Amino acid sequence: MPASFNVGGLPVAVYGLDSLSPVKPDQPTRDVAVAFLLHGRGQRSDDALMVRFAERLVAYSVQQRDKEGGAPSAAKDLVVVTFDQRNHGHRLVAKDRQLGWVEGTKRRAKERQEQGLEPHELDNPSHAADMMAMQTGTARDVSFLVDFLPAAVFPNDERNVVDWYCAGISLGGHATWLALAHDPRISLGVPIIGSPSTHTLLTHRASNLPPPAGPLPLSPPHFPRSLVRLFEREDPANVPLARWTGRKVLVLSGEDDALVNFVHGGSEEFVRRLRDDAEGVTVEAWVQPKTCVSSLLPVSFPPQVGSHTLSSTF
DSSP: OOEEEEETTEEEEEEOGGGSOOOOTTSOOOEEEEEEEEOOTTOOTTSHHHHHHHHHHHHHHHHHHHHTTTOTTSOOEEEEEEOOOTTSGGGOSOGGGGSOSSOOSHHHHHHHHHTTOOTTSOSOTTHHHHHHHHHHHHHHHHHHHHHHHHHHHOTTOOSEEEEEEEEEETHHHHHHHHHHHHOTTEEEEEEESOOSOHHHHHHHHHHTOOTTTOOOOSSTTTSOHHHHHHHHHHOGGGSOGGGGTTOEEEEEEETTOSTTOTTTTTHHHHHHHHHHHOSSOEEEEEEETTOOGGGGSSOOOOOOSSOOOOOTTO
């Protein structure tokens, strides 16, 4: 079971504290790595998927440590931290603002009918701004926790946090990209069906939204100029490549994912840029064939128009 902490008013769950290596009185405090694990849109941090994910990461870390005999040079202890993203879980204030322009699930179709919505009416007209706001807020929450989590979890300096990692699924994958791009203390990131360019992702989604609701124009009110300027400044694909020096990134996608497609979401192009033009960055990408990871999540969209063959180099 995870331990619960209140960090500046933000409840967090910390997995792995009961698995930390013992520290002997005559030994220095052991180093520890902290990994943030970020849930997807429409999920919660305590969903069964997230709990299993966190517990498995801790178990694997313990296996690696024990395999090396627990020597001082062995793999660092790992703890995993989860929390509810903005407008999710205990922070939910407006459920419809989690939605896309038009949701494609059968459940949502029934809800639309019950609400008397016409086929051309949008579930959430402010989808683009809401998406960017939630994931940017989450990335800033990660930075906030890097500042204050050690004092809450290790008030007597029981452990020395030397590495900060971040991984996330879907909305959490977008936030993982943002945390990597804007906080130099995050040294390793694993975006899972996440996009390094929310502008690319959402403009493609808007352009391919099927009639009668779409396609949507790439202009106000769906894309206000203030929001486009924010994309230009904050999107990870737009920050200077020098900012990626020293980072390690593992990009995971499903080949058949239409919601956050590896190509249309901007990941393929940006991974290529990191590999070809950035210095001192380690980036790997795995696109699993015949896989739609988004189908595992509670929120889905209509498939994008057309089919594409992904490069075998990614």
